[in-house]
Amino acid sequence: MHLGVTCLVISIVCSAALEQGRSSWTGKLLVVPMDGSHWTGVKAVVEEMGRRGHTVIVVIPEISMRLGPGKHYITKTFPITYGQDLINQMIGEHVHELTEPEQFMRNAFNYMASTTESLLKSRELIEFLREQNFDAVLTDPALPMGAILAYNLSVPAVYMLRGLLCEAAATGSPDPPSYIPRFFTQYSNRMSFSQRVLNVFVSMLEPLICKFVYWPFEELTYNFLQRDMSLIEILSTGAVWLMRYDFSLEFPKPLMPIMQLIGGINYGIRNPLKxxxxxxxxxxxxxxxxxxxxxxxxxxxxxxxxxxxxxxxxxxxxxxxxxxxxxxxxxxxxxxxxxxxxxxxxxxxxxxxxxxxxxxxxxxxxxxxxxxxxxxxxxxxxxxxxxxxxxxxxxxxxxxxxxxxxxxxxxxxxxxxxxxxxxxxxxxxxxxxxxDRPMQPLDLAVYWTEFVMRHKGADHLRPAAHDLNWLQYHSLDVIGFLLFIVLIITLATFKCCALCWRRCCRKSQKRKED
Amino acid sequence: MHLGVTCLVISIVCSAALEQGRSSWTGKLLVVPMDGSHWTGVKAVVEEMGRRGHTVIVVIPEISMRLGPGKHYITKTFPITYGQDLINQMIGEHVHELTEPEQFMRNAFNYMASTTESLLKSRELIEFLREQNFDAVLTDPALPMGAILAYNLSVPAVYMLRGLLCEAAATGSPDPPSYIPRFFTQYSNRMSFSQRVLNVFVSMLEPLICKFVYWPFEELTYNFLQRDMSLIEILSTGAVWLMRYDFSLEFPKPLMPIMQLIGGINYGIRNPLKxxxxxxxxxxxxxxxxxxxxxxxxxxxxxxxxxxxxxxxxxxxxxxxxxxxxxxxxxxxxxxxxxxxxxxxxxxxxxxxxxxxxxxxxxxxxxxxxxxxxxxxxxxxxxxxxxxxxxxxxxxxxxxxxxxxxxxxxxxxxxxxxxxxxxxxxxxxxxxxxxDRPMQPLDLAVYWTEFVMRHKGADHLRPAAHDLNWLQYHSLDVIGFLLFIVLIITLATFKCCALCWRRCCRKSQKRKED
CATH class of the missing domain: 3.40.50.2000 (Glycogen Phosphorylase B;)
Structure with a gap:
């Protein structure tokens, strides 16, 4: 039996069964997607959610690469300040343009910041969205406008992403650089000493890179929320993180309970060839x-x-x-x-x-x-x-x-x-x-989105790590305190010994003098 | 609708669907259970595995509290050196005996060590088991004889447990003491400074306590395998860890991909009242x-x-x-x-x-x-x-x-x-x-047991953390190296500055003298 066929069969059988088992409760989902290939997985979930009877509203910019209407959801557009030119620049007519990553990244970040600004300035649309009383927001945090909006609307957020520079800080997930290679290093999970040195070094720079990359969004966030809140703080309120990978490709690493693996979410959708x-x-x-x-x-x-x-x-x-x-x-x-x-x-x-x-x-x-x-x-x-x-x-x-x-x-x-x-x-x-997995990724993504909608979040999965500062999280204050105690005891013991020694010496000196 | 009924319905529907979807491949499973309440969850999996057509052999001591034959599996007994007396002492006729935990723990560990010794000495039984060419061993690592046997037979092991003192070391799972309360402290995940001090202190003692508690087994392991291998090393070869908890009760914490949560595995089995x-x-x-x-x-x-x-x-x-x-x-x-x-x-x-x-x-x-x-x-x-x-x-x-x-x-x-x-x-x-979970715990436990059988383990989930020593894992060698570099640079800069300063001084002195 061909492998592709196997996954499809399991997917259909399981979907149907789980639907039967669940109640027929439906809710309201707001979707703030990211354009380009990031839309593929999100669209699959959005269509499935709509098919299951949920009211799904997808908020998209007036002009886009791939975002658009679908069978089972409603789209709401918002005006943007850029034109088709920027999009064309992003798509890159020729492959050599894309091999200049700096220019591409600059275009991409301009586009992202501009889109975010446009959405957050669409007061009328946001008021309309507020009135809808959504049960959850589904968004890709790589473009953080959905996360900021969810926070502003006080609606729990479900994130779907490949990975994020600021992921460890935002999820509270431990990320030991000794065996977890950093983005763009192209290392494996078994590193030489020199590779580990560079990996640790990159991991130390990560918070700075993260701050630098998302700098434009920090300002937009402040202007919109009128609160001094970092983007990491906002991202860390995400109820569930649907990660678009699994360990057939990635190296095994710790995961927080809020992280669910949905790698390969797109292959479930198959059509016969023309x-x-x-x-x-x-x-x-x-x-x-x-x-x-x-x-x-x-x-x-x-x-x-x-x-x-x-x-x-x-x-x-x-x-x-x-x-x-x-x-x-x-x-x-x-x-x-x-x-x-x-x-x-x-x-x-x-x-x-x-x-x-x-x-x-x-x-x-x-x-x-x-x-x-x-x-x-x-x-x-x-x-x-x-x-x-x-x-x-x-x-x-x-x-x-x-x-x-x-x-x-x-x-x-x-x-x-x-x-x-x-x-x-x-x-x-x-x-x-x-x-070979207990549940197909699309079903799992839909399941957790519905979970967040049913329970108004997933607070029971939120680690207390978010309430600690960096020193506390790494127990450095405690270790400092314990070292201080050890130091005091050592010093006291040393002083005592010195005192005893001096007294003994004096006595023996006196005896000699006597 | 009453809650209990809800879980049962979902469980049945999902089981049936997943069975339909999977192939009809069956294999051979060896089960080395622990007595007492630990048997409850394992038995549920064992019965289900047998019902699905796998050949399941359960190895139990001649005398036990609750272990015994079942409908869908074969039992093989091994002789033991203790009698019913020890079992009776363990069961504790009266509640006040159980409130003397030291005596109970002593009895329990004597019983566990003695059982392990008896099994590992049953050469004939072990040879019989070796000939069976099992696809996997299902066992509770709290009584490590199953893990030792699996290692000796070169069969991948599936562990089912509530938790283990040496769990973090054996799974490679990070376990920050800043927000993960240690066993027996009765702290929550939000600790005061003094509680964190004690928690860090207990976490530092943990490897020692673990070593002390499992001391008798280290010797038995050495005698049996004739290899100098610590129990932690053996436990860390476990392919999948089925953890009998979830975050409705536990505090959220990082999990390794080999850990699957099956808390509440026993409630699926319901019978009408007499x-x-x-x-x-x-x-x-x-x-x-x-x-x-x-x-x-x-x-x-x-x-x-x-x-x-x-x-x-x-x-x-x-x-x-x-x-x-x-x-x-x-x-x-x-x-x-x-x-x-x-x-x-x-x-x-x-x-x-x-x-x-x-x-x-x-x-x-x-x-x-x-x-x-x-x-x-x-x-x-x-x-x-x-x-x-x-x-x-x-x-x-x-x-x-x-x-x-x-x-x-x-x-x-x-x-x-x-x-x-x-x-x-x-x-x-x-x-x-x-x-509310994507899959009922019994189905999930059976799924992962079958996964390990189908793929002869789950190597793709094994973290590279196991290949690092303590210093490497915490990147302390790298940090030491980086500090050394910083020190060298600082010293060199300081020396250069001092040299320049001295030259400048000399020149100005000379000028003054001129």
Whole structure:
């Protein structure tokens, strides 16, 4: 039985059963999503919540990349000050623009701060939302406007995220740098001494980086709430954190009870392939297909770069399906199908899928793991470097650099993951572990969202760590006090001994003098 | 709808659905249980595993308190060197014997060490077990013979436990003493400075206490394995830890991915009451019933102590069902029914249950919470002091001391929890939270046991923390190194400044001299 089919069957059976078991109570959910790939998982939950009869209102900016109306929810838009230009800059027509991460991050943060400001200034919309008396807010804290709004409306918040720079401080979760590699270090959980030194160093800088990165939001928060409250304090009020990862990809680490793992939330939604695509896939014969996408932000690449890929693909027996919207050259090899939109998950779930060329975004990686397809990875920016490193250490994929890729290296990498059966074997093991869980991630995400709505939060899961300052949390005041006591006792003992010694000496001196 | 009924319905629906979804693969499970109340949860899993078609072999000593054959599993006994006397001493005919915890603990540890020695010396049985090629071992690590055996047989182990002194070291779970109260301190998660001082002090002693308590087992382990391996090292090989608690009772704290919460595992098993008991309960009218049990280790109490209870019960309008096997006095009040065996969970699940008098064992407490019955608690020994403190801080129960209890204090306590409606209200809220979980604890325990069997362990959940020593884990070597670097830089800067200063001084001196 093909792996993809297995997960789908379990998902449907469990969903139905759990729905039967639960009461038919419905509530009101406010959703403040983040644009781009962050919307994928949130949208799945939003649609499911609406399908279950909850009233779901999704608040989105007037212009966006991927946000929009859906079947089971209502959208409310708010005006923004930027135009389509900024969005276009973000999407990045060409891959080389995205390999300049600084410019991309600057654009992204401008966009995020501007969007937040626009929402928080939409007084009328906010008053409308206040009147709705929502039971919960579902939001991605990477764009903290939803968290700030939830706090202002006094509605418990459910966060859905891949990870956050300020995560440990906001969740109260211990995060020992001795075996938990920091973001962007590309270390594993087994580090050499020098790696540990750098990891500890980065972990010390983290609060500062966090403060720096979210600086614009601190001011917006103050202006909106008229209270001197840090963003970390607001984020720490989140009732439940739905983390978009699991330990088939991540290294095992401590979790707080408010954190629930929903890695691979997107693969549950499967559709049959269009007839034309299905025929192209089936026609690949025993060699099968290669699925190629660099994610939603990169749709094309410079002509010279594309030529390398075309050349490589002409040298392999597999058929290739490539998400590509750029200029189509005359000599596209016969085994390559260029598509403006790629049904990536459905293609990876097809028994003919032999390899997946990806930029290493988490959504794609989990789809690859779920369906057991070995990968060739070309990380571009953000967490992708860390992601592909994790995949590579598990021996289920090969990493290449987009900068110095050649047709030969690409063909080599594809041949390795397709023809070296150890890649497929390890991937099938990893896939089996990833797919074997008590509850499907979408069901779990919906469950915890409903839990927060039913119980008006999840206070019983909130650790008392949040009531302690840094010194208290690490017991440094207590250790200082204990050291002080030890010092006093040592000094007193020393003084006593010295006193006794002196007296003894004096006596013996006197005796000598006598 | 009564709470107890709700949990049962969800449990059945979900079980059935999950079974349908899973494959029909079956395997072989070895179970090495601990006697007494520890057997309750393990037995539930064992019976369910057998019912699902797995071959389950339970290894028990020739003589025991509660261990024995069942419907869906095979038992294998091993000879022991102690007799029924030791067991009788453990059960404690009278409650005052149990309030001498030192003697009880001494008996218990003698019994545990002797049982372990007997099992590890049963070479023939162990060879038989080795030939079975089990897929997993299910055991309670509080009695570590199962863990040692699993290690020797090279079979992955699933632990089921309430908690362990050496738990943090064995799981690798961070355990900050600043907000996680230590066993037997009876502190909450919000401690004063002096409480934190004592808590940190106890946490520092913990490794020593752990070493001391499990000392006899270290020697037995060495003799059996012929390897110099500490018990902590063996326990840390456990693939999955099924923890018999949840955060309706415990204070929120970090958990490792190998830890799964199955608090309240026992309440899923419900049976209708016997006709005679049902009639007695129904006859209580609007006043309802009080359920009274001091657990499986205490069946009776001294005459004078019992008289206090009889007197108190004669003063309340409720009917009382009491687990009592002692001498029955002539003047038992009409509203009291003495029973040798009490269907505690079924009684607490009855709509007429108004209060529960308990010694504060976890099984009973979770049954009370599940069914939403406020409690009067008489802690005797072990973790019961901590348990009842947690229940009391949630405002759903009253604590009394068995030593200085009087009929008046007992009647007062019962009247408070029954007639002060705030107790019932808080208890219903707590019960709703406890019962609202994505999967019932028995299903979750069975799921993870099967997971370990299917995948021959759960290596992907094992934290790299186990590969680090204490200094490395806390990054103290790195911090020392960084401090050394800082010191060098400071010294060098200081020297440079001093040198510059001296030169400047000399020059100005020279100029003056010129």
């Amino acid at each position: 007839k034309e695509v299905e025929e192209f896939v089936k026609g690949s014969g025993e060699h099968g297909i290669v699925v190629f996408s660099l994610g939603s932000l990169v749709s094309s690449m410079p002509k010279e770069k594309a030529a390398i890929f075309f050349k490589a693909f002409s040298m392999i027996p597999q058929r290739v399906l490539w998400r590509y919207t750029g200029e189509i050259p005359d000599d596209v090899p016969e085994n390559v199908k260029l598509m403006k939109w790629l049904p990536q998950n459905d293609l990876l779930g097809h028994p003919k899928a032999k390899a997946f060329i990806t930029h290493g975004g988490t959504h794609g990686i989990y789809e690859g793991i779920c369906h057991g397809v070995p990968m060739v990875m070309l990380p571009l920016f953000g967490d992708q470097g860390d992601n592909v490193h994790r995949v590579a250490t598990r021996g289920v994929g090969v990493v290449l650099s987009i900068h110095d890729i050649t047709a030969e290296t690409l063909v080599d990498a594809l041949n390795t993951v397709i023809n070296d059966s150890s890649y497929k074997q390890r991937m099938e093991k990893l896939s089996a572990i990833h797919n | 006709k005679e008991v049902e009639e007695f309960v129904k006859g209580s009218g609007e006043h309802g019933i009080v359920v009274f049990s001091l657990g499986s280790l205490v069946s009776s109490m001294p005459k004078e102590k019992a008289a206090i209870f009889f007197k108190a019960f004669s003063m309340i309008p409720q009917r009382v069902l009491w687990r009592y096997t002692g001498e029955i006095p002539d003047d038992v009040p009409e509203n009291v029914k003495l029973m040798k065996w009490l269907p505690q969970n079924d009684l607490l699940g009855h709509p007429k249950a108004k209060a529960f008098i308990t010694h504060g064992g976890t099984h009973g407490i979770y049954e009370g919470i599940c069914h939403g019955v406020p409690m009067v608690m008489l802690p005797l020994f072990g973790d019961q002091g901590d348990n009842v403190h947690r229940v009391a801080t949630r405002g759903v129960g009253v604590v009394l001391s068995i030593h200085d209890i009087t009929a008046e204090t007992l009647v007062d306590a019962l009247n408070t929890v029954i007639n002060d409606s705030s107790y019932k209200q808080r208890m219903e809220k707590l019960s709703a939270i406890h019962n």
